[in-house]
Amino acid sequence: QKEVEQDPGPLSVPEGAIVSLNCTYSNSAFQYFMWYRQYSRKGPELLMYTYSSGNKEDGRFTAQVDKSSKYISLFIRDSQPSDSATYLCAMPFSGGYNKLIFGAGTRLAVHP
Amino acid sequence: EPEVTQTPSHQVTQMGQEVILRCVPISNHLYFYWYRQILGQKVEFLVSFYNNEISEKSEIFDDQFSVERPDGSNFTLKIRSTKLEDSAMYFCASRDRGPKNEQYFGPGTRLTVT
Numbered sequence: 001q002k003e004v005e006q007d008p009g010p011l012s013v014p015e016g017a018i019v020s021l022n023c024t025y026s027n028s029a030f031q032y033f034m035w036y037r038q039y040s041r042k043g044p045e046l047l048m049y050t051y052s053s054g055n056k057e058d059g060r061f062t063a064q065v066d067k068s069s070k071y072i073s074l075f076i077r078d079s080q081p082s083d084s085a086t087y088l089c090a091m092p093f094s095g096g097y098n099k100l101i102f103g104a105g106t107r108l109a110v111h112p
Numbered sequence: 113e114p115e116v117t118q119t120p121s122h123q124v125t126q127m128g129q130e131v132i133l134r135c136v137p138i139s140n141h142l143y144f145y146w147y148r149q150i151l152g153q154k155v156e157f158l159v160s161f162y163n164n165e166i167s168e169k170s171e172i173f174d175d176q177f178s179v180e181r182p183d184g185s186n187f188t189l190k191i192r193s194t195k196l197e198d199s200a201m202y203f204c205a206s207r208d209r210g211p212k213n214e215q216y217f218g219p220g221t222r223l224t225v226t
Contacts, residue, residue, distance in 0.1 A: 032213045043203050043217040092213040099157040
């Protein structure tokens, strides 16, 4: 079983739609959860960072963690064409120096 | 806003040649990382570096790879004898001390081995 699983998409939505991106993970020791946004041939850009279960909101973005189901989500409200990118979930592997374990990334296209 | 920088943005080299990829992490950060991403694949961890030594490395990080922090600002990844399969985007990342695990990534170096 892969440590972090993420549907690669692509996901295509109209401008203004609510987007839901998800990851599942297998290691119950993961405590921190991150979402990165990656534009084509660029570096991952940290978008959201959450600790343990619950929700965290930042503008149009909401990150949700359900540790009991080992399931995390990123919601984008009022999606814009500029949100078109690949979204990566990542979890630091605790017990070491916190190397990040990434999902495969979901490619999102928001069309006008 | 402080950011991680990397040079060069694109490096083309012949198989068997040595390459050095350079990174300048965020200035007050203490933990440094290299990751790579082969085209169409996941971002994968290579090595972490703390207190002037390697703290953890992956199976990919074999004897052909080395890292160095030659001065107070640069962090380098050297590949001694490049192989075709080393072609990938290489990302440097850094983070601050403490419980936060927010790692900030540079724009990457695209390495093409021919």
